[in-house]
Amino acid sequence: MTTATLLLLLLCYIVNVSCVSLPPKVFDVIAYGAVNDGTGDNVKAFSAAWKDACQYGGRGRVVIPRGVYALGSVIFTGYCKGTMSFIINGSLRAPTDRRFYDTDTWIGFRYVEYLTIKGGGYLDGQGHVAWRYNDCSTNSKCSRLPTSLRLDFVRNSQIHHLRSIDSKNAHFNIFACHNITISNVRLDAPAESPNTDGIHIGSSADIRILDSTIRTGDDCVSMVSGSRGVEIANVHCGPGHGISIGSLGRGHSEQPVTGITVRNTTFVATDNGVRIKTWAPSETTSASNIIFQDINMIAVANPILIDQVYCPSGNCLEAQSNVEIRDVLFKNIWGTSSSEVAVKLQCSRTRPCRDVKLVDIYLTYRGPRGKSRAVCVNALGSSSGTQIPSGCL
Incomplete structure (x- = not known):
């Protein structure tokens, strides 16, 4: 032979x-x-x-x-x-x-x-x-x-x-x-x-979403526990809630989310742009090694958002998230925000976000409250290059 x-x-x-x-x-x-x-x-x-x-x-x-x-x-x-x-x-x-x-x-x-x-x-x-x-907004057991x-x-x-x-x-x-x-x-x-x-991903690895249009009533793409090595490129998103990692930390034994890249993507009139959200209170897990790069925002309500106080019921008082967020890069993101706060990094007091980088951000707001603003809470990292709004790291 x-x-x-x-x-x-x-x-x-x-x-x-x-x-x-x-x-x-x-x-x-x-x-x-x-x-x-x-x-x-x-x-x-x-x-x-x-x-x-x-x-x-x-x-x-x-x-x-x-x-x-x-x-x-x-x-x-x-x-x-x-x-x-x-x-x-x-x-x-x-x-x-x-x-x-x-x-x-x-x-x-x-x-x-x-x-x-x-x-x-x-x-x-x-x-x-x-x-x-669909009564999921009012019924947790829907x-x-x-x-x-x-x-x-x-x-x-x-x-x-x-x-x-x-x-x-x-x-x-x-x-x-x-x-x-x-x-x-x-x-x-x-x-x-x-x-x-549009596309919901969990417990999966090496997933690519390319050259597509997603217009929907919720997240264009959502990634939850165990999502690893996800690449999203050349996607048009809107209407919808943007591209989200999370919600994370709601259940026991959640697997980390890591190796996520979103690039060359356009958001039009979405509720959010690129978002990481975790429950408060939450179980322990992590989200790391995340890149959001070369993204155009057009009239997006929350273009850049880390939300570690996600609590739709509104009864969470001073609860904090136990999800660790680290190594997150926001680079070359430009366009318009439909709200005053164009950059919001609302991290956990008990587990602050670490190694978050804002590089070349240009997000403007034209409305009754003046210019766009950035808000950072419990976020550790750095800003470099163009920063509009002024970097808060």
């Missing part, structure tokens, strides 16, 4: 991909009985096509042709014998039946490796029929409405050229995943739609 053959077999073993020379094969959901007139429920047809493609052993391609497909809650599971593509050329439409709201997932993928989701089609969550049932697309335990995969509209809850949820690239997606929901985060 030649050295080249041995190396090929070793590579096949490492990546767990079949090296049998099987051609790509299309599994068209129409051939499995799916109808594309917006009626019925196509879960059985989609599931059957996925199952056969997953067992094929080569490059299985589940294809959803043009048309409108009514689709109930469905989870596509692995492990598959080969690489998988889920190609959405049509529009998938979520149910409006109230009974459907009891699940947290509309479309899910679990335990899949080397998956591509693409096609230029739509995920229509039909959230307008469900948002009125039931979560379904997320449009959920990835759990997915590795070495990508989502691109896809559009999600009017999600009932978050558009995309990424949990316990590794090496995922999301690019050229557009996520849309009205500014007043509750909890419609």
